[in-house]
Amino acid sequence: MPKVIGFKTTDVRFPTSRGLDGSDAMNQDPDYSAAYLELLTDDPKLSGYGLVFTIGRGNDLQCSAIELLAPYAVGKEVSELAKSMGEFAKSLVRDSQMRWLGPEKGVTHMAAGAVINAVWDLVCKVSGKPLWKYLADLSPQEIVDLVDFRYISDAITPAQALEILTKAQANRAKNETSLLANGLPAYTTTPGWLGYTDEKMVHLAKQAVADGFKLIKLKCGVSLEDDKRRLKLVRQAVGAEIKLAIDANQVWDVNQAIEWLNSLGDVNLHWIEEPTNPDDVVGHAAIAKAIAPVKVATGEHVANRIIFKQMMQSKSFSFVQIDASRVAGINENIAIILMAAKFDLPVCPHAGGVGLCEMVQHLAMFDYVAVGGENPDRVVEFVDHLHEHFVVPTDIRNARYIPPVKAGAGAEMFAASVSDYKYPDGPQWRGQIK
Amino acid sequence: MPKVIGFKTTDVRFPTSRGLDGSDAMNQDPDYSAAYLELLTDDPKLSGYGLVFTIGRGNDLQCSAIELLAPYAVGKEVSELAKSMGEFAKSLVRDSQMRWLGPEKGVTHMAAGAVINAVWDLVCKVSGKPLWKYLADLSPQEIVDLVDFRYISDAITPAQALEILTKAQANRAKNETSLLANGLPAYTTTPGWLGYTDEKMVHLAKQAVADGFKLIKLKCGVSLEDDKRRLKLVRQAVGAEIKLAIDANQVWDVNQAIEWLNSLGDVNLHWIEEPTNPDDVVGHAAIAKAIAPVKVATGEHVANRIIFKQMMQSKSFSFVQIDASRVAGINENIAIILMAAKFDLPVCPHAGGVGLCEMVQHLAMFDYVAVGGENPDRVVEFVDHLHEHFVVPTDIRNARYIPPVKAGAGAEMFAASVSDYKYPDGPQWRGQIK
Numbered sequence: 001m002p003k004v005i006g007f008k009t010t011d012v013r014f015p016t017s018r019g020l021d022g023s024d025a026m027n028q029d030p031d032y033s034a035a036y037l038e039l040l041t042d043d044p045k046l047s048g049y050g051l052v053f054t055i056g057r058g059n060d061l062q063c064s065a066i067e068l069l070a071p072y073a074v075g076k077e078v079s080e081l082a083k084s085m086g087e088f089a090k091s092l093v094r095d096s097q098m099r100w101l102g103p104e105k106g107v108t109h110m111a112a113g114a115v116i117n118a119v120w121d122l123v124c125k126v127s128g129k130p131l132w133k134y135l136a137d138l139s140p141q142e143i144v145d146l147v148d149f150r151y152i153s154d155a156i157t158p159a160q161a162l163e164i165l166t167k168a169q170a171n172r173a174k175n176e177t178s179l180l181a182n183g184l185p186a187y188t189t190t191p192g193w194l195g196y197t198d199e200k201m202v203h204l205a206k207q208a209v210a211d212g213f214k215l216i217k218l219k220c221g222v223s224l225e226d227d228k229r230r231l232k233l234v235r236q237a238v239g240a241e242i243k244l245a246i247d248a249n250q251v252w253d254v255n256q257a258i259e260w261l262n263s264l265g266d267v268n269l270h271w272i273e274e275p276t277n278p279d280d281v282v283g284h285a286a287i288a289k290a291i292a293p294v295k296v297a298t299g300e301h302v303a304n305r306i307i308f309k310q311m312m313q314s315k316s317f318s319f320v321q322i323d324a325s326r327v328a329g330i331n332e333n334i335a336i337i338l339m340a341a342k343f344d345l346p347v348c349p350h351a352g353g354v355g356l357c358e359m360v361q362h363l364a365m366f367d368y369v370a371v372g373g374e375n376p377d378r379v380v381e382f383v384d385h386l387h388e389h390f391v392v393p394t395d396i397r398n399a400r401y402i403p404p405v406k407a408g409a410g411a412e413m414f415a416a417s418v419s420d421y422k423y424p425d426g427p428q429w430r431g432q433i434k
Numbered sequence: 435m436p437k438v439i440g441f442k443t444t445d446v447r448f449p450t451s452r453g454l455d456g457s458d459a460m461n462q463d464p465d466y467s468a469a470y471l472e473l474l475t476d477d478p479k480l481s482g483y484g485l486v487f488t489i490g491r492g493n494d495l496q497c498s499a500i501e502l503l504a505p506y507a508v509g510k511e512v513s514e515l516a517k518s519m520g521e522f523a524k525s526l527v528r529d530s531q532m533r534w535l536g537p538e539k540g541v542t543h544m545a546a547g548a549v550i551n552a553v554w555d556l557v558c559k560v561s562g563k564p565l566w567k568y569l570a571d572l573s574p575q576e577i578v579d580l581v582d583f584r585y586i587s588d589a590i591t592p593a594q595a596l597e598i599l600t601k602a603q604a605n606r607a608k609n610e611t612s613l614l615a616n617g618l619p620a621y622t623t624t625p626g627w628l629g630y631t632d633e634k635m636v637h638l639a640k641q642a643v644a645d646g647f648k649l650i651k652l653k654c655g656v657s658l659e660d661d662k663r664r665l666k667l668v669r670q671a672v673g674a675e676i677k678l679a680i681d682a683n684q685v686w687d688v689n690q691a692i693e694w695l696n697s698l699g700d701v702n703l704h705w706i707e708e709p710t711n712p713d714d715v716v717g718h719a720a721i722a723k724a725i726a727p728v729k730v731a732t733g734e735h736v737a738n739r740i741i742f743k744q745m746m747q748s749k750s751f752s753f754v755q756i757d758a759s760r761v762a763g764i765n766e767n768i769a770i771i772l773m774a775a776k777f778d779l780p781v782c783p784h785a786g787g788v789g790l791c792e793m794v795q796h797l798a799m800f801d802y803v804a805v806g807g808e809n810p811d812r813v814v815e816f817v818d819h820l821h822e823h824f825v826v827p828t829d830i831r832n833a834r835y836i837p838p839v840k841a842g843a844g845a846e847m848f849a850a851s852v853s854d855y856k857y858p859d860g861p862q863w864r865g866q867i868k
Contacts, residue, residue: 007761024754025530026530026533027530028530028532028535029530029531030530030531031456054531054534054535055530055531055534056531056534057502057529057531057532058499058502058531058532058534058535058542060498061495061498061502061535061541061542062535064494064495064498065492065495065541065568068491068492068495095463095491096460096461096462096463096489097463097464097465097488097490097491098465098491098492099460100461100464100488100489100490100492101488101492101495101496101540101541101544102539102540103684103711103712103735104713105536105539105540105712105713106535106539106542106543107495107499107535107540107542108492108495108540108541109540110535149687151687151688151711151714151717152687153687153689153690154687154688154689154717155722173756185585194541221636250537253583253584253585253586253587253588254585254587255587255588256587259805267439276585277537277538277740278537279538279539279713279737279738279740279741279744280585280740280743280744281716281744282714282715282743282744282747282748283585283588283740283744286588290765301537303539303713304713306711306713306714306717307713309714309716310713310714310715310716310717313716326466399701409815416615
């Protein structure tokens with residue numbers, strides 16, 4: 001009967017700005033970081049881990065926010081928590097004084113997500129299952145009970161969610177067999193960072209095709225001429241069969257996005273990602289309409305299920321890019337996955353950063369096995385970066401995510417990585433390790 | 435030539451939950467608080483003040499967020515800042531690493547607002563003018579230059595804003611004379627807190643009418659029967675001529691809001707405020723359509739100009755309730771005021787809390803003198819609470835806000851109040867002063 005007895009946060013930062021990995025039109029010099037939470041139990045061998053991905057400054061603030069919400073887990077038995085994860089998640093999100101600071105957005109909301117995910121990590125470890133399998137083994141009603149339907153009942157009711165899950169149940173065994181045999185398709189953003197030279201980009205794009213990727217994404221949005229040239233170079237390098245997507249990371253206004261995209265010429269884009277501000281439901285809908293048949297993708301910065309709901313209601317996007325650490329954890333992501341099924345939209349998770357691949361793959365696999373089933377458009381982002389710090393790193397084979405089998409929810413890092421990259425006093429930041 | 439040389443934040447909390455002042459359907463036990471910023475200059479008699487209003491827990495986190503952004507002001511001369519407030523505000527909002535934590539929402543965005551407003555306080559003090567007068571004396575182009583049009587250019591361009599301001603310029607002198615003579619109409623929420631007994635509510639409502647208020651607002655949304663009874667009691671107490679508004683503080687889902695409001699019967703409501711989640715542009719539009727002719731008001735929790743823009747584009751509301759400390763300061767509120775003028779909607783500021791009346795009155799007065807001009811629907815919220823802690827408290831006469839004449843932007847508190855209510859170690863919290 002393990003019990004949560006305390007917690008510890010660490011400000012972990014990787015000095016990625018030194019090599020311009022992760023550079024895009026909005027974020028020129030990110031230091032990929034994690035506000036990292038360890039929930040301690042009375043079993044010294046058992047801890048639960050969660051994190052919020054940030055890009056540097058403010059990671060300490062994010063740790064402080066987590067420390068304000070982690071006490072909700074302390075003193076509770078993991079077995080109790082396992083039975084009431086829906087209520088537990090709600091209790092954090094609905095703390096009325098903390099809610100004022102969002103509501104349900106920004107630092108406090110992401111903090112709730114880290115705490116909720118760390119508890120899930122404990123629940124999975126105690127059960128002996130990886131998160132995707134734990135969730136996929138729950139009954140439809142148990143899954144519905146995880147979701148806070150507040151503010152989304154005009155788009156999906158508990159009864160409708162139950163119906164979707166019950167209908168999908170017939171295919172669970174088949175889907176799980178297929179998942180274990182084949183994994184899920186990944187796409188790669190590794191070649192396309194804006195800070196890279198054309199040569200490096202072309203080289204990495206060819207490498208990606210050789211590695212089996214069918215979809216490659218490039219950053220864009222600083223210079224129209226650069227975008228045209230880069231797209232042309234990559235298209236020449238990879239051939240006509242490979243899908244190309246671009247990602248503007250929110251740099252455009254609505255009309256500017258439309259003009260820019262309609263000036264790119266016929267480059268057969270699979271999607272444009274984050275053309276404008278993530279709060280702009282109406283703007284994304286206007287863009288989607290104006291640039292068809294090119295499709296819009298967004299979600300990594302969409303703050304909560306309420307904005308996702310409206311994007312679905314308004315046909316603002318065609319690809320639902322959930323992120324593992326932006327919303328209030330696994331529970332809110334399940335709400336979004338269920339809405340996507342209701343609106344018949346593919347969930348194509350955002351990943352990269354620190355641990356986002358490791359965490360979000362579980363949600364994509366759960367979606368595949370128990371909610372959305374087969375969908376040719378489901379693809380999970382992959383960036384080949386920083387995985388070596390994770391206890392259960394992603395396992396990509398032939399450009400597919402192979403399901404993890406170890407118990408947990410994915411956020412656990414090696415203790416040595418956490419202490420080496422602790423900011424500002426870990427050895428990597430003191431300069432003692434090169 | 436005063437120069438900013440440092441800053442100090444204080445976690446100030448008032449134990450309002452003890453008397454249930456400020457209690458509503460969402461926030462049952464708020465401790466009205468301020469994350470309070472003092473910008474220090476090399477003139478020991480000159481400081482600039484800004485604050486974020488919160489309701490208790492997390493106020494320390496809000497102070498930490500302010501400390502991450504206040505350094506942007508340090509080392510700058512006030513005269514330089516005065517010439518480039520538009521650029522200064524942008525520099526905070528666009529810090530790419532901090533932006534990741536929102537973007538433009540939550541704790542980090544409100545922190546930007548506190549810093550920006552504290553700089554405005556300095557600029558006004560050095561100029562010798564209250565903020566409303568300082569802004570109303572700027573040229574149309576100078577006002578346009580204060581605004582970040584990023585993400586709102588599909589609703590208002592700089593040229594359109596300039597046209598609105600230039601057109602309004604002819605009435606500035608007349609409006610200012612009228613403002614100085616008559617002030618601006620206030621409405622009151624003092625009688626309507628949910629924690630109050632019927633007797634207290636009726637007594638305070640009658641008092642409000644005797645004090646000259648023409649619009650009274652009641653909290654609602656916990657019990658339909660209570661809402662019906664309370665509205666009936668207040669209507670009986672105040673007569674048919676007084677306008678009544680209700681405020682649900684986001685407790686309803688969209689369809690629930692529509693059903694509830696359509697079940698209240700014909701009580702001649704002036705507005706329903708915050709019927710659902712403040713991010714729900716589409717939901718507010720659905721509610722507005724379904725409950726007409728009752729009108730929707732919202733804004734105190736609307737995170738930024740992008741959500742406000744969409745609410746205007748989508749006819750989600752009829753009253754634009756800007757808040758002094760929710761968005762990125764005076765600059766972003768000017769953007770919202772200009773959009774409201776473009777969409778021909780009245781700006782009816784949210785106030786109350788800690789210092790919100792003192793700060794937001796300047797924006798309403800600027801709107802009246804230099805932007806929106808005469809508008810019978812413009813009314814500013816007033817809650818008679820905590821004003822005694824402010825160096826320039828609101829001056830309400832015959833239910834109207836009388837314009838402040840002292841220089842500044844309104845957030846400065848008495849040093850004794852700040853130290854008495856400092857949390858957790860000020861004497862009010864240690865129990866030494868009761």
